[in-house]
Amino acid sequence: MFPHGREAGKVSGGRNMVKDNHDCPLTRGERILVAVDGSKFSDAAVDQAVSLGGVCNSQIFVISVVDLYPEQMAVAPALVEKMSQEVREHLDRAAEKIEKANIACETIVHMGGTPHEFIVQEARERAVDLIVMGTKGRTGLDRVILGSVSQNVIGHAPCAVLVVPYNV
Numbered sequence: 001m002f003p004h005g006r007e008a009g010k011v012s013g014g015r016n017m018v019k020d021n022h023d024c025p026l027t028r029g030e031r032i033l034v035a036v037d038g039s040k041f042s043d044a045a046v047d048q049a050v051s052l053g054g055v056c057n058s059q060i061f062v063i064s065v066v067d068l069y070p071e072q073m074a075v076a077p078a079l080v081e082k083m084s085q086e087v088r089e090h091l092d093r094a095a096e097k098i099e100k101a102n103i104a105c106e107t108i109v110h111m112g113g114t115p116h117e118f119i120v121q122e123a124r125e126r127a128v129d130l131i132v133m134g135t136k137g138r139t140g141l142d143r144v145i146l147g148s149v150s151q152n153v154i155g156h157a158p159c160a161v162l163v164v165p166y167n168v
């Protein structure tokens, strides 16, 4: 957890202080979960989360899942190592952006071949108000309207989901 300072004209101090989030366009926006996979789409999702978090006095959780099934992990330890390192880098890059905006940030890592399940589970357990993610991700096929992780999160999320294209 990091200090949550505010800019001039806003409330200063941590989350325990009286909040001034009347500019927040969301019904509730105190807790935002942003899902990152290192793609330009998820970079855009982080930017949107930072924009919202700034006016909603939010805490932002950043999740990235090492997208490998246990069977794959068992036979390819070097791949596990490489992908875990990449995930760490995605999270660090996102956290840096969020903290630079003086927003409290916590990073979450999971390992498993069904990223949407971990994203939905964390959203539920941490009682987040909003999930922010990209329309697509690292695969980013032109002919696909919405990536499968996004589709599955939208279908199972316990809260609103903001799905962001990369060119906004």
Ligand SMILES: Nc1ncnc2c1ncn2[C@@H]1O[C@H](COP(=O)(O)OP(=O)(O)O)[C@@H](O)[C@H]1O
Binding pocket: 035, 036, 037, 039, 041, 042, 045, 063, 064, 065, 066, 067, 115, 132, 133, 134, 135, 136, 137, 138, 139, 140, 141, 146, 147, 148, 149, 150, 151
């Ligand atoms: N492994 C992952 N961990 C966390 N978030 C992910 C992961 N994979 C995808 N996402 C999120 O879902 C969005 C859409 O990605 P995805 O559905 O996988 O599309 P694609 O099929 O193009 O890779 C990404 O921009 C990111 O926000």
Ligand SMILES: [Mg+2]
Binding pocket: 037, 137, 138, 139, 147, 149
């Ligand atoms: Mg993907």
